Amino acid sequence: MLSFRISQAMNTEKLPFSAAWSKIFVSEPVKMGNRSASEMGIFLYITRSTHLRPRDYIRYIQECATDTLSEKEKLITANTVKRVDKAFSNYLKDEIVDEVYAVIPEIDDILSIISQIRKQEFTQQEFSEAYSSFVKRGVIQDRGVEYILTTLFDFGVIGNVPSMKSKSFFKYDNKEGRFNFKENIKVHRGLFKALQIL
Numbered sequence: 001m002l003s004f005r006i007s008q009a010m011n012t013e014k015l016p017f018s019a020a021w022s023k024i025f026v027s028e029p030v031k032m033g034n035r036s037a038s039e040m041g042i043f044l045y046i047t048r049s050t051h052l053r054p055r056d057y058i059r060y061i062q063e064c065a066t067d068t069l070s071e072k073e074k075l076i077t078a079n080t081v082k083r084v085d086k087a088f089s090n091y092l093k094d095e096i097v098d099e100v101y102a103v104i105p106e107i108d109d110i111l112s113i114i115s116q117i118r119k120q121e122f123t124q125q126e127f128s129e130a131y132s133s134f135v136k137r138g139v140i141q142d143r144g145v146e147y148i149l150t151t152l153f154d155f156g157v158i159g160n161v162p163s164m165k166s167k168s169f170f171k172y173d174n175k176e177g178r179f180n181f182k183e184n185i186k187v188h189r190g191l192f193k194a195l196q197i198l
Contacts, residue, residue: 089193
């Protein structure tokens with residue numbers, strides 16, 4: 001799908017994915033972490049921020065293209081991919097708010113709870129305590145912590161961290177997946193910047 005869209009944008013016949021990708025992105029890793037000691041390929045870096053939906057990739061690439069043009073560069077660099085991470089994060093948050101609003105009208109306030117916890121990974125107890133304080137102050141209606149967590153899981157806001165810490169588990173990875181109340185909670189990577197999680 002992406003190679004088709006890139007080929008169309010370039011007015012060329014459909015290219016294989018790797019050829020289409022190299023027409024718009026430089027071949028360099030994204031440097032991350034403390035003192036940029038870790039590296040990751042651009043495609044994988046972008047993938048971590050998405051829900052694996054074609055529209056997410058397209059939006060990320062659009063943000064990159066806009067930034068690249070404003071910088072008068074010819075190809076999208078790893079620095080550009082990192083730079084637009086916040087803009088994409090805000091887009092993803094807005095998408096989620098639009099989708100969840102019909103089920104939980106106070107979704108913005110619920111996401112504020114996660115911002116207040118300010119951690120990528122936390123326990124159900126930490127969420128419950130923050131949720132209870134919002135309810136007591138009258139910020140949100142009490143819909144029950146289990147209902148809120150299940151809904152956030154179903155819409156890809158949070159996932160589970162298995163006890164062996166191998167890989168986080170999100171609903172979009174397995175449509176039949178269910179939230180596990182015995183495991184720690186992980187915020188989706190694509191929401192870190194929008195929710196001010198460090």
